[in-house]
Amino acid sequence: MIRNVVIVGLGLMGGSMAKAVRAYTDCKIYGWNRTRAVAEEAIREGTLDGFAEDDVLAQTDLLVISLYPQSTIDWLAEHMSKLKPGCLIVDFVGVKQCMVDAITPLAKQYGVHYIGGHPMAGKEFSGFAYAEASLFQNASMILVQTESSPLWAVDEVEGFFDQLGFGRVVRCSAEQHDHMIAFTSQLCHVVSSAYIKSPEALKHNGYSAGSYKDLTRVAKLNEDMWTELFLLNREPLVQEIDEIIKHLTDYRDAIRDGETERLRNLLRDGRMIKESIG
């Protein structure tokens, strides 16, 4: 039974999680943030019941940590010994194999249950100021079971997230997660950022519509976070970039050589894939 929840890291994701837990459950919620003033503000506005001091950690049923990758590992290494044995831990880092490798041995050592997590939600803004309880509405939540987490622990975490408005909870291995996310999320940010590097970008005003807006939206990214995430998922991401370069080269050649049928087939195939998978 999850009664006491701690949220570590009150940025867009952690802050939204705190607000969602407040909105949709009766749990007590405590928070930790590197810049303590943010947690103070969250207490003042009623999102948090208090700071996640050591005595709170010793009573925590579920700890959700939403920091950058290395900071997540460092924070857990420092605080895990203070957690209640049997505590459930879920991180929100966007790559999972490296997290599972780093955190699982620690969790086993301290008798807590670590489950990798990744909410498929976000915005092109960051910080607690943009956090909202509805951020996860209809989004997908990915969970990765580890050697430190028995099935009942994953079930309990799934039941908890189910209350917060997620559209579905998906379970997979860390490896499967990292390959999928290289394509569905990381590549989006690489392509969007590369797109906007054309010299024409500086002159686009008045010459663009929705498609341009969509393609370049996530170019407005946090380069510190994404640099860390990309480098922690090098192999699958390089594979996906090579894949799109290969396809772009096909389209380029068909256009350059004026091959009408080849180009139409390339575009039709793309449309049919899009129509079949949504």
Add this chain to the structure above:
Amino acid sequence: MIRNVVIVGLGLMGGSMAKAVRAYTDCKIYGWNRTRAVAEEAIREGTLDGFAEDDVLAQTDLLVISLYPQSTIDWLAEHMSKLKPGCLIVDFVGVKQCMVDAITPLAKQYGVHYIGGHPMAGKEFSGFAYAEASLFQNASMILVQTESSPLWAVDEVEGFFDQLGFGRVVRCSAEQHDHMIAFTSQLCHVVSSAYIKSPEALKHNGYSAGSYKDLTRVAKLNEDMWTELFLLNREPLVQEIDEIIKHLTDYRDAIRDGETERLRNLLRDGRMIKESIG
């Protein structure tokens, strides 16, 4: 003074133009459509005052033609002699140099004024059923003056489109248009279509969020229309595809080689461009 308007081609764009002219002006509106039943439906629902028969063409002040590129040229070649001398003609084809080259000599021969047009609006659906008067709200309308159109004719057309809810009217040369549009629109469709070709695409369900949705939205395109448009703008489009391939290769190399600072700089540059130009 524009009183009688003819819309040729009642698809998404032409149909929306007819509805916008109905909603925001007092003009008489007549229509032509290859499948005549669509024009009949538009008359029945009150969007059109009637068919654009020959006697109507002889009284037309403004003719807006929204067909595929070659069909636009063919239709005008066949019907231009029936238009009132001094009639204003605007086409909606998404590439302009080839249209200006084909239509201007005809327009001069028949004493009508041809202005190239391109409304920066659209949807990933096509056909009159999706047409709406509000499609152009706050969109940009691009106008290309030609040797057949004196400045007053462009001014008159601009004044007309100003009434329909466009956010702005931009004037440029056909060459400038085609270079910009290769980047702001055509490349979006190429990239989106190439994106979805990864084998991972078939398994993305539950592993994607807004960025994936945005990047792949326009992969649902009309391959006949875009094949024609791409091949009419080969040189600028090939240049833009080469440009994004070059940048993607930069990102790929930085990730593959684990070059943190280089990758961070690439991403920061992209963010700063996006922030500075919107």
